[in-house]
Amino acid sequence: MATKSTAVFPQTLVSGNAVTTAANVTLTGTPDNTVPLLTAPSDGAEINGLTVLPCATCAATVAYLYASKDTGTTKRLIAAKLVAATTVSTTAAATAVDFGFSDSNLLLLAGNEQLFVGTSVALAAGFSWHAQGRGYTGSV
Numbered sequence: 001m002a003t004k005s006t007a008v009f010p011q012t013l014v015s016g017n018a019v020t021t022a023a024n025v026t027l028t029g030t031p032d033n034t035v036p037l038l039t040a041p042s043d044g045a046e047i048n049g050l051t052v053l054p055c056a057t058c059a060a061t062v063a064y065l066y067a068s069k070d071t072g073t074t075k076r077l078i079a080a081k082l083v084a085a086t087t088v089s090t091t092a093a094a095t096a097v098d099f100g101f102s103d104s105n106l107l108l109l110a111g112n113e114q115l116f117v118g119t120s121v122a123l124a125a126g127f128s129w130h131a132q133g134r135g136y137t138g139s140v
């Protein structure tokens with residue numbers, strides 16, 4: 001990324017969606033069974049929302065968030081949240097787990113940095129992920 005002498009501001013909305021189904025059991029360096037969620041624009045991004053939602057009845061699990069600056073070759077665990085055991089039915093809705101990012105608690109991403117996600121248990125119906133934020137743009 002070229003060095004800029006002008007201010008870079010959030011200009012575009014960014015979002016990403018993913019579904020994880022396989023168990024992510026290796027947590028360091030090259031974790032297994034992760035899925036790409038979002039790639040920041042070339043000037044970076046600020047993430048102000050990230051949730052995961054079980055799509056079916058599930059046992060308790062841990063939801064993992066990884067960041068990568070080398071197109072996914074190396075991924076570093078940056079956050080984890082407990083997803084409680086849930087019974088999903090026509091009369092019982094699943095509850096989304098919020099990672100706690102907000103406008104007052106942003107997750108800042110470098111240019112082209114990627115987010116990957118995984119869960120500690122497999123679920124055939126999957127876990128649905130959503131991330132949202134703003135991408136930075138500026139002139140060179």
